[in-house]
Amino acid sequence: MSAALLVADIAVPPAAKRAPSLETAGMTKIFGPLVALDTVSIKVEAGSFHALLGENGAGKSTLVKCIMGFYAADRGSVLLDGKEVDVKSPRDARDLGIGMVYQHFTLVPCLTAAENLVISRADAPAIIDWKAEMPKLEAFMARMPFQVPLDRQVSTLSAGEKQKLEILKLLYLDQRFLILDEPTSVLTPGEADEVLGLLGQMAARGEITVLMISHKFREVKAFCDSFTVLRRGRLTGSGDARTATVAEMSSMMIGDTEVRERAERVMHNDRSAVLELAGLCAEDEEGRLAIDRVNLKIRSGEIVGIAGVSGNGQSALVEALAGQRPLSDGRVFIHGKPFEPKRSDFDRFKVYGLPEEPLKNATVPRMSVAENMAFRAFDKPPMASLGWWLSPGPMRRKAEGLIARYRVKTTSPDSPIEALSGGNVQRAVLARELSGEVDVLIVANPCFGLDFASVAEIRSQIMEQRNRGAAVLLVSEDLDEILELSDRVAVMSGGTISYVSPIGETDRNTIGQHMAGH
């Protein structure tokens, strides 16, 4: 009897409800003096895979947050299947079948995948009968295009599995309009292709409609059938993603600004190794090996880019080199001499760095811009006498010089550095780190979340240091950045370097396969 019921349960056609279409009409959102969205009207056809393109700050997130009911739009309306709907909260959106996958995870780490799915249901029973729920969940999982182990705690899942589970959760809740906010940033190229491809097939069968925020043209070209571009809160174009060219889309995105060129690269003759990592091991917070016997040599005048899906030890490697994470084994040599990540050694060997999230890792947010820019030299003349008596005058003058040279936008050298925008914090730290002579430069995700102009500037600064003969270790989750800047590529996977190749002898596919651990 129960088996028969079960079969009936599975036999319910998954596409009983059809994919909806969604339109916004004249959507406008104003935050104080900033018009974040200016009468934006987009149309996403039922069963389409629609890309929403735009630079950072173009208003993509604001638009989807208005659709989801996080923000109340100042003007404009949302039409679902042609009928105007009133979405006041994410709950309303859920009831209408509109679901969103955020850039940060909304799964509860301490619950298992199954618990996360069941509790997300509006009608979760007061007492959960796992004996009855598990077969239903397994049946659901079986008809889904990709699977995630149900009984594992979410905190033990990989980033890719979490992302898949986020999407599965929406499908489990029978949400037919999916909004994905840069869903592939934590996936390997292979996983990204798998997930997007399968969602694309579901859309093509008319089961779901997908609106994906993205800035990766490759994915948009490969999987989307239509697109909309926003720039500075306005709609600047839309069309068929299969026929539009990348150049057309990118000119809609960045407008009249020139697309940046590859930074000038000076060819060096083969030079000696400057930075040598010998068998580095370090543990994560839970005592597992975060990096496992990392060996790498970087020559002077060379950029080695470390590619990898986030969470494969790149952050731990940078932290270990910066002295934020103790090494459990291995040595670092610079010019053949042992290096300890201490202030005196950073000085002696001229090691500089731009860590990821510089506001957190390289500044004291509430101290002034001038003080933050003086971290490298505040205890040396002319900023200090006798090593302890600090003089604010020279400190300020030095900061003023750096602010002008690196075009850091700040109201004054005395304002707290946390008041600066992300790009300007990045520039301020870079100004501090590059103002002296650099032998070794360690950079992690230097352009994360920056606009086109800043990206070009920061990349050219890094290239300039290379051209002057510094050994540069570049850790980046952006494969394009690595392909643009590096002389050699190394791939990190599972805490160790699994692949090294000169840039000319490899391609995106090969790197992607090694990123996935093959």
Next chain:
Amino acid sequence: MTGADLFIVLIAMVGGAIRVSTPFMFVALGECLTEKSGRINLGHEGNLVLGAMVAYAGSYTTGSPWLGVLMAGCAGLVLGALHGWICKLPKVNDIAVGIAFMSFGTGLAFFFGKPYIQPSAPRLEAIPLGDWTGNSSIAQALQVNPLFFVGIALSVFLWWAFRNMRWGLILRMTGDSAASAKAMGVSVDMVRLLATAAGGFLAGVGGAFLSLYYPGSWNEGLSSGQGLMAVALVIFARWDPVRCVFAALLFGAAGAIGPSLQSIGISQGYYFFNAAPYILTLFIMIASARSKSAAREAPGELSIVK
């Protein structure tokens, strides 16, 4: 020490562990419930003392000790709810509020408790589980208060509910990731308020045990920091209600070393043995601070973990 003496000491320790552990168990379960929701209530010492006072007064006025227990729970519930309500105001730190409530609860108990120090109130009856043995020391050790079994049943229920009931999952969700809970339309503040109030109720019941069973009278020196040690105990038990019971038994046994040695006439180092639970607390704190798996199991929203 002869074999017989050792036997007496061990039996006395078992009995002592059962007696001493009960208040630990209730406070720890209350604290566990509160911390699972992502908030710490350090004020349980206040709940415990106020509970002891209210239980004693209630039992004295109504003549029913069980009514006293209920009233103690309600007093704890009010304190807990107040803590939960204050903590949901913006920029309020739950640890600071907890310390304030520790003093508040104790002060309140001392203020209203003065008239009840002298009179004698009806106590809770124990269940004699060891009478059939005919051995007086065993019979005495196995005089077990029903609240002990209530506590064990409660811990098993909580353990089960955290996995199998909707509110259990929502509580864990709130404690581990407030953002996800909010995204799901759960009122984080309300969940925490309810959890803190329920936790306060349990701590109040723990206090009732102190004044109505063991030591079994109301005076101002009744509690000796059990409410605070229970917080350490929850960390030691890694936020698992069933492990809370075992941890409480361990603490209880440590507390019973001194009295049981005294029962066979060894009074040397009496004060040292009486300090055993405190020393144990210290070592447990050090050990659990180093433990990586404790860090993994801690609810992610706790202010001490963040």
